[in-house]
Amino acid sequence: LICLCIFTLDVAAKSYLIGWDEFCINKWLIGYVLIIAASVIDWAITVSMLCHETIRVRRLIRPFFLLQNSSLMKKTLKCIKRTLPEIDKEKNGEWEAYFRNLPRALSSLLVLLTTANNPDGTYILMNLLTAIIYNQFRGYLLLSVQTSIIRRRLGIRAAFEVLCCQGPINERVHVPTLLEIMRKVKMKSYYRQAIMKAAEQVPGGFIDGEAFQRLFDELDKDIIKEHPLKPEYRSPVLQWIQKIGSHYYLTVVGNVVALANVLCISTILVLDSEKIVSQRDDYYMEVINCTFILYYLIEMVLKMIGFGWKGYLSYRNNIFDGVFTVLLLGLQISIFKGVISMWEMVRLVNMFIVFRFLRVIPEIKLMALVASTLVDLVKNLRAFAGILVVVYYVYAIIGMWLFHGAIPAPAGSSGENSTSNFTMECGSYEQLEYWPNNFDDFASSLVLLYDVMVVNNWQVFMDAYTRYTTEWSKLYFVSWWLTSSVMWVNLFVALILENFTYKWDKSHALSVSDVERMRYETTVQLMFREHVQEPTEEELLTQLRQHRHLHLSR
Known part of the structure; x- marks a missing residue:
């Protein structure tokens, strides 16, 4: 009930701000009101029946509130709505032989599209369907991005025109005025600082329209974490160690050593593959791993001295290396104390060493590209x-x-007796x-x-x-x-x-x-920016002159 009251206040505020004429043509707000009304009616029915009914309609329509408050989700739904009719555009009679009735249609879909016994349907047709769906969806997504860019450019241009009217020069904006406004704008502190920093670097103290638009391109970028400064040591020995620990070649040597460690493990495992467990001697494997683990520990200490504790933790690769190095060191100490059998511990050590070798992914351009694509998902x-x-x-x-x-x-479905399965299909x-x-x-x-x-x-x-x-x-x-x-x-x-x-x-x-x-x-937005046409200044000014709440002086 509290949520419904909040939604009611929300739709009332939005309706008041945009006016009755705009409200009547906004389908989302009309639907918003209808959904709230249906939810209130269903809630009243629930209360009147003492919560004994099993079907509650408001549960089914509740996700509408999530969609209504997300402009990107609404645009996505609009793109999907436009895409679906395009998929069924081409008509032919070939399907009649395979889709005479509903059971036959379901069987055909099951065989042709979802089983590995028919690779033509699973791989070729489904990939073609992927291309068809995305080709149509991409077109409408481009249109949506184009609309979003025009709205942003229009809003930024309107702000420029308003600030121009308040400044001494009508064609440019005074930087101190912009900075004062930005301090009052409610937005993420990173974006505010980035825009203000870029504005302060503008020469002359005034910003023209094109530069004003470029300032707000920072809104398309995420925060870039800067690494802390390296510590300053007075000791010549520590300065020499810092130079080694922060050098790029230390990472290169570490990757080579990690590769050598994996090759040693692979070679020994191949040699021991034809031996039974009782005939295998894990002593040499353990000596080799212990040597490499000592190097990993030395490398970690050198990097900590070179970058400092905060600087070391600011690199994700260092955190990855450090975690596995500590785990390997702990396992090595457990082997010395005999906590677990040698064979099991060596298996764990080998597994962690192989995982640690994944550190080379960010150092290889193609692999880094694939990894960053997965992160962007x-x-x-x-x-x-x-x-x-x-x-x-x-x-x-x-x-x-x-x-x-x-x-x-059945009553005995969780029991251990499964003899009844022999009578089942x-x-x-x-x-x-x-x-x-x-x-x-x-x-x-x-x-x-x-x-x-x-x-x-x-x-x-x-x-x-x-x-x-x-x-x-x-x-x-x-x-x-x-x-x-x-x-x-x-x-x-x-x-x-x-x-x-x-x-x-x-x-x-x-x-x-x-x-x-x-x-x-x-x-x-940036992914499709190259395929989207930026609005010209004349188009922006024309739309601004037609705006009923903005009166331009020129």
Whole structure:
């Protein structure tokens, strides 16, 4: 009830600010009001029935509030809405032989698109479908990015015009006036400091329109963490050690030593592969590993002296090396004390040494590019992940409504006696004992939906619920598979390729460190900036003159 009151105040404030005329043409705000009204009515019904009813409509429409308050999610939904009709644009009669009725259609989709027995359907057709979906989606995404850029440029230009009116020179903005305004603007401190720093560096104390627009390009960049200054030592010995510890070649030598360690482990394992465990002598392996671990410890100490404690921790590679070095040192001490058997400890040491060799990834340009692309997924695909969470939630609620308690688990399903499985059909829901995969609670519903999304024996679940309920239950599973596995996973893969291609094109003339820095400057807007046309000054001024709340003096 408190949340509904907050949403009511929110929609009332938005409606008041934009006015009645704008409110009547804003479908999202109208839907906002209708959803709030439906939620209040459903809540009143729940209270009047003393919370005994099982179906609560407000649970199903609750994700609307998440979508309504995210402009990027709304743009994504709009792009998807425009994309779907384009997919079914081409018409032909070839499908009639394979899709005569619903059971035949489901069987054809299952065989052609989700099984490895037909690679033509799984790999060729699905990849073509990925290209078709993303080609249409990318066009509408470009249009959305174009609209966002125009709005930003229009707002920045409007701010420039307003500040020009307050300054002594009508064509430029006074820097102190801009700095005073920026101190009062509510935004992240990093962006404020970056814009103010760039403004202070403008010569002459005045900013023209083009430079004013460039100032706010900092909004597209993430914060770049600066490394602390190196400590200053008075001792000549410490200065010499600092020079060695902070030199780039120490990292190169460390990578070579790590490679040599992995090669030694691989060679010894190959030689011992034909021996039984009792005939293997782990003494030489342990001596070699102990020598390398001592080098890793010396390297870590040198870097700590060279960069200082805070400077050492400011590099992610150093943290990665340090954690594994401490673990290896602890395991080595445990071996000396005989806490665990030699054979088990050597296996753990070998595993950690191999993991530590992953430190070379940031030092190789192509591997660093792939790693930074994976890191960017979290940053640039938050809107898509948010919509996927909403879809998961809605399908889980609908599944609980439709199939709650549809498949009762037998009393002895959790016992050790499984002799009854011999009378069941091989590969069926009962024979595989998939009893925990059901729609009896929200968590189990999410797990089952995930299994269907990754095509993990999804035909078993569909067949079971068809037998226990009705043939129409196939519509639920097929619609979820089309939404999640076909539509969403393909968009996800296509955006990964788009991100990687963008970085690959820009990385040809960059060093490894520049590739790492480029990670802070990769957003959805920047990825498509080269394909988007910037609005001209005349277009911006024309739109500003038509704005009813802004009156330009020129």
